[in-house]
Amino acid sequence: MAFESLSERLQGVFKKLRGKGKLTEKDIKEAMREVKVALLEADVNFKVVKDFINSVTEKALGQEVMESLTPAQQVIKIVHEELIKLMGSVESRLNLGSKVPAVIMMVGLQGSGKTTACGKLANLLKKQGKNPLLVACDTVRPAAIKQLQVLGANINVPVFTMGDKVDTADIAKASIDYAKSHNVDVVIIDTAGRLHIDDELMEELVRIKEAVHPDEILLVADAMTGQDAVNVASSFNERLDITGVILTKLDGDTRGGAALSIKAVTQKPIKYVGIGEKLGDIEPFYPDRMASRILGMGDVLTLIEKAQAAIDEKKALEMGQKILSKQFTLEDFLEQLRSLKNMGPLDQLLAMIPGVNKSVLKNVEVSEKDLKRIEAIILSMTKEERQNPSIINGSRKRRIARGSGTTIQEVNNLLKQFEETKKMMKRFADIDKDLKRGKLRL
Numbered sequence: 001m002a003f004e005s006l007s008e009r010l011q012g013v014f015k016k017l018r019g020k021g022k023l024t025e026k027d028i029k030e031a032m033r034e035v036k037v038a039l040l041e042a043d044v045n046f047k048v049v050k051d052f053i054n055s056v057t058e059k060a061l062g063q064e065v066m067e068s069l070t071p072a073q074q075v076i077k078i079v080h081e082e083l084i085k086l087m088g089s090v091e092s093r094l095n096l097g098s099k100v101p102a103v104i105m106m107v108g109l110q111g112s113g114k115t116t117a118c119g120k121l122a123n124l125l126k127k128q129g130k131n132p133l134l135v136a137c138d139t140v141r142p143a144a145i146k147q148l149q150v151l152g153a154n155i156n157v158p159v160f161t162m163g164d165k166v167d168t169a170d171i172a173k174a175s176i177d178y179a180k181s182h183n184v185d186v187v188i189i190d191t192a193g194r195l196h197i198d199d200e201l202m203e204e205l206v207r208i209k210e211a212v213h214p215d216e217i218l219l220v221a222d223a224m225t226g227q228d229a230v231n232v233a234s235s236f237n238e239r240l241d242i243t244g245v246i247l248t249k250l251d252g253d254t255r256g257g258a259a260l261s262i263k264a265v266t267q268k269p270i271k272y273v274g275i276g277e278k279l280g281d282i283e284p285f286y287p288d289r290m291a292s293r294i295l296g297m298g299d300v301l302t303l304i305e306k307a308q309a310a311i312d313e314k315k316a317l318e319m320g321q322k323i324l325s326k327q328f329t330l331e332d333f334l335e336q337l338r339s340l341k342n343m344g345p346l347d348q349l350l351a352m353i354p355g356v357n358k359s360v361l362k363n364v365e366v367s368e369k370d371l372k373r374i375e376a377i378i379l380s381m382t383k384e385e386r387q388n389p390s391i392i393n394g395s396r397k398r399r400i401a402r403g404s405g406t407t408i409q410e411v412n413n414l415l416k417q418f419e420e421t422k423k424m425m426k427r428f429a430d431i432d433k434d435l436k437r438g439k440l441r442l
């Protein structure tokens with residue numbers, strides 16, 4: 001999972017600090033040395049790390065921290081704030097200007113996820129009530145045009161193409177005329193990439209830029225490539241003066257270097273992150289939530305938003321009450337697994353909950369196939385068993401396994417998962433209570 005090792009390292013440093021009570025200058029310096037190593041190992045840009053550590057150390061050594069009753073907490077707070085600053089402080093939205101159609105030009109190296117990001121963005125804008133047009137200006141990569149057409153067809157967004165023999169600046173220009181006469185309000189231009197930065201590509205992109213004067217020039221960069229992504233962002237920025245970055249593949253186990261360095265190095269914000277291959281796998285980038293996630297404080301806000309989008313609110317409320325009144329049954333569990341499937345990969349979701357033990361994540365991961373088997377098992381139980389799983393003894397387990405075409409081992413696993421989930425739900429409920437009481441600050 002993204003940032004996992006950085007997150008673990010930082011939490012380790014802070015745990016040590018918390019154990020100390022009063023902090024000396026030496027303690028803070030020692031902790032900062034460890035934070036520095038953790039950031040460098042996460043592939044954060046060297047200069048960015050240096051500035052970050054200097055800034056945190058200076059603040060942490062200030063009188064208020066050293067003399068406060070909870071110095072370790074204060075240091076963590078400073079690191080949290082500085083991480084947010086590093087990533088851009090505020091969420092940056094698309095800036096589509098006032099002319100119609102607005103023009104978004106997407107640029108990036110081959111394989112960064114540029115064409116996919118065009119589809120994701122079109123999908124997002126469509127959901128916001130816009131009428132987007134995808135424009136195929138990648139005439140270099142074989143199949144790029146076809147790929148865009150398939151994406152467009154999936155989300156019912158038209159794709160403008162003039163094949164691969166026409167000059168791309170001319171295609172871009174023609175697409176604007178097409179947009180004007182077809183009630184299109186946002187044009188998204190997919191452009192060619194290369195395996196490495198090259199002059200010919202940059203010149204082509206500059207010509208497209210001059211032809212259509214985009215409102216946004218978004219660089220699509222692959223988070224998995226770490227510092228390379230940052231260097232790519234710098235080069236594109238120098239030539240094209242980009243307006244922002246879409247950082248893709250944050251669902252992989254990226255160490256975090258790109259996300260933490262791009263803004264500081266290029267002065268351009270990350271606007272969206274890609275978190276999977278599907279068209280819905282895109283999220284706005286919130287520096288504050290990302291900082292909380294890195295420091296293991298969880299990302300309750302994103303979780304709540306996802307839940308709201310996927311779960312019927314009334315049902316969620318009923319579920320919440322059942323959990324609180326301890327009447328959470330296997331039937332509820334099944335229903336919940338079904339709605340969680342709509343929210344995206346479970347391990348990513350659970351990682352957003354503060355304090356969730358990572359080893360638990362492995363046990364509750366559920367694939368589509370698992371879900372079918374779980375369904376079969378639960379449906380093979382009697383109503384009484386579903387409501388009160390504690391009565392499921394050996395002979396009942398044998399019967400359920402036979403009835404569902406599974407094994408006793410699988411029935412046992414399911415019951416274990418159910419118990420884990422109950423525990424996790426209790427944690428949800430506690431968070432909810434803390435939020436209401438104002439004890440937990442988001």
Ligand code: GDP
Pocket residue numbers: 108109110111112113114115116117141193248249250251252273274275276277281
């Ligand atoms: P392009 O050459 O830059 O246009 O790249 P594509 O859009 O064809 O994407 C390259 C590969 O990356 C494809 O296999 C995509 O499915 C995959 N991809 C794109 N975005 C993401 C993402 O956010 N997460 C993951 N895991 N894969 C992605």
